[in-house]
Amino acid sequence: MxxxxxxxxxxxxxxxxxxxxxxxxxxxxxxxxxxxxxxxxxxxxxxxxxxxxxxxxxxxxxxxxxxxxxxxxxxxxxxxxxxxxxxxxxxxxxxxxxxxxxxxxxxxxxxxxxxxxxxxxxxxxxxxxxxxxxxxxxxxxxxxxxxxxxxxxxxxxxxxxxxxxxxxxxxxxxxxxxxxxxxxxxxxxxxxxxxxxxxxxxxxxxxxxxxxxxxxxxLPVKVGKTKVRIRHFNYLHIEGPQGLVMERRGPGDIWEGLHQLPLVESTKALGSKGLLNSLRTFLPGAVPTARSERVVHVLSHQRIQAVFWRVSIALEPEFSSDRQWVPKDRIHSVAVPRLVERWLNGELPEKRV
Ligand code: SF4
CATH class of the missing domain: 1.10.340.30 (Hypothetical protein; domain 2)
Structure with missing residues (x-):
């Protein structure tokens, strides 16, 4: 059959x-x-x-x-x-x-x-x-x-x-x-x-x-009408006793004002070594421990290729009014893009790195 x-x-x-x-x-x-x-x-x-x-x-x-x-x-x-x-x-x-x-x-x-x-x-x-x-x-x-x-x-x-x-x-x-x-x-x-x-x-x-x-x-996507931009997103899942680190997206880009996990955007897909290099400046002392499969998220003009990385940290990340710990029982009340929601809901399989 x-x-x-x-x-x-x-x-x-x-x-x-x-x-x-x-x-x-x-x-x-x-x-x-x-x-x-x-x-x-x-x-x-x-x-x-x-x-x-x-x-x-x-x-x-x-x-x-x-x-x-x-x-x-x-x-x-x-x-x-x-x-x-x-x-x-x-x-x-x-x-x-x-x-x-x-x-x-x-x-x-x-x-x-x-x-x-x-x-x-x-x-x-x-x-x-x-x-x-x-x-x-x-x-x-x-x-x-x-x-x-x-x-x-x-x-x-x-x-x-x-x-x-x-x-x-x-x-x-x-x-x-x-x-x-x-x-x-x-x-x-x-x-x-x-x-x-x-x-x-x-x-x-x-x-x-x-x-x-x-x-x-x-869907469906047509190149004739729209030039599709491919972007590579690396989301960082940083968890501690206070909850999860989340940040608010700034103006001038997709999902303005929504929350997300801290994001490292790269020009190409990163493996764990590539991510580690990027983290040296973004979040010193952080080490990736697990990752999701690469997920493709289609928007009308963009194709986001995203990986969610669990990282352990040696130092607290820098906080501001746009980045903070969100207690676990509040995470699902924060507005996030569907892509991030899928990760937070446990819908994306992960493996150790
Ligand atoms: S979008 Fe999916 S569910 Fe809706 S009509 Fe088309 S095939 Fe059916």
């Missing part, structure tokens, strides 16, 4: 109960499915439905479309924009007739050879019409996967495209790839929306890492 069988067990029943009833979902004929995919790249479902119906009335089969005049096709396409797509539609229909005798090939690579058919469309036709286990990754799927699996690799980067495709392939239900792909797209279109997703209606809510880490609004 796949390690992601829980996904299908939740997603497929949800899809079968909640999906929007659309005519191209009632068939496994690749022609209407292909037509719907091409049209829906241009427009929303409510508007696209009328175009799809008009095309199906004029050209009930791929052979009818292949015999059409280009002007007619462009006229029917009018209002959708990107007219090269309408021309590609016609060329692809003619290729299906000339190369494949009027039958769409049941093969992902052969589908990719058709004019205007990219990875997304080929995977959609292959999985929905022919039950071939190819993952479909469209904008909706990027969003659902980024949130569900807490992936902060930008979706418009080469590395991101590769990573999302790999993860989508891992998650794919090979027994029902068509419904699986459509269910993920439908979830993204109707529940896991870009703004204000309806998490309380989501069948995956209790497995969603972005929800658990309060990162929904920050």
């Amino acid at each position: 796949s390690r992601y069988s829980w996904l299908s067990e939740r997603l497929l029943p949800w899809y079968r109960e909640h999906r929007r009833e659309l005519p191209w979902r009632r068939t496994t004929n690749p022609y209407p499915i292909w037509l719907s995919e091409v049209i829906l790249q241009q427009t929303r479902v409510d508007q696209g439905l009328a175009y799809w119906q008009r095309f199906m009335e004029h050209y009930p089969s791929v052979t009818d479309l292949a015999a059409a005049k280009e002007d007619e096709v462009l006229k029917l396409w009018q209002g959708l924009g990107y007219y090269s797509r309408a021309r590609n539609l016609l060329t692809a229909a003619r290729q299906v007739v000339e190369r494949h005798g009027g039958h769409f090939p049941a093969d992902h690579n052969a589908l990719l050879q058709l004019k205007g058919v990219g990875d997304y469309t080929a995977a959609a036709i292959a999985s929905i019409a022919f039950g071939i286990p190819e993952p479909v990754v469209d904008g909706n799927v990027y969003r659902v996967l980024a949130r569900l699996l807490l992936i902060s690799t930008p979706i418009d980067s080469t590395a991101g495209k590769r990573e999302f495709r790999e993860r989508a392939a891992e998650l794919l239900d090979a027994q029902a790839p068509g419904d699986h792909n459509q269910a993920l797209m439908e979830l993204g279109a109707t529940v896991c929306t870009p703004r204000k997703p309806l998490c309380h209606q989501c069948p995956l809510a209790d497995k969603c890492l972005a929800r658990a880490h309060d990162a929904i609004d920050r």
Whole structure:
């Protein structure tokens, strides 16, 4: 059994109960499915439905479309924009007739050879019409996967495209790839929306890492829009009979006014030796004794890579109005960023150094 069988067990029943009833979902004929995919790249479902119906009335089969005049096709396409797509539609229909005798090939690579058919469309036709286990990754799927699996690799980067495709392939239900792909797209279109997703209606809510880490609004990440700055935070957990040393964050940076553990920010990730060097000036005599795993915390413009270090101290740290001992029974009443809260709640595993 796949390690992601829980996904299908939740997603497929949800899809079968909640999906929007659309005519191209009632068939496994690749022609209407292909037509719907091409049209829906241009427009929303409510508007696209009328175009799809008009095309199906004029050209009930791929052979009818292949015999059409280009002007007619462009006229029917009018209002959708990107007219090269309408021309590609016609060329692809003619290729299906000339190369494949009027039958769409049941093969992902052969589908990719058709004019205007990219990875997304080929995977959609292959999985929905022919039950071939190819993952479909469209904008909706990027969003659902980024949130569900807490992936902060930008979706418009080469590395991101590769990573999302790999993860989508891992998650794919090979027994029902068509419904699986459509269910993920439908979830993204109707529940896991870009703004204000309806998490309380989501069948995956209790497995969603972005929800658990309060990162929904920050995912998915796009480089095109925002240049992401990577920062390395080393938090120092200094505990004594008086409680825990905490400091307030100053102005002009993220989390202004919130409290945190004393922070050493470095230009690269530090090991225990590197931290020890930094502590020589920051907190003389302090020695790291344990550390958390590196945690990635995603903000809209920044990616924080944080490690929490337990340190023992020879001297009291310097105190000011912004840095003080906080008694243990008061720690949870102090406002801290979610990242620090995870450490204070014991949610981050640690190991000795
Ligand atoms: S819980 Fe919310 S954010 Fe997570 S996948 Fe579901 S709808 Fe999207």
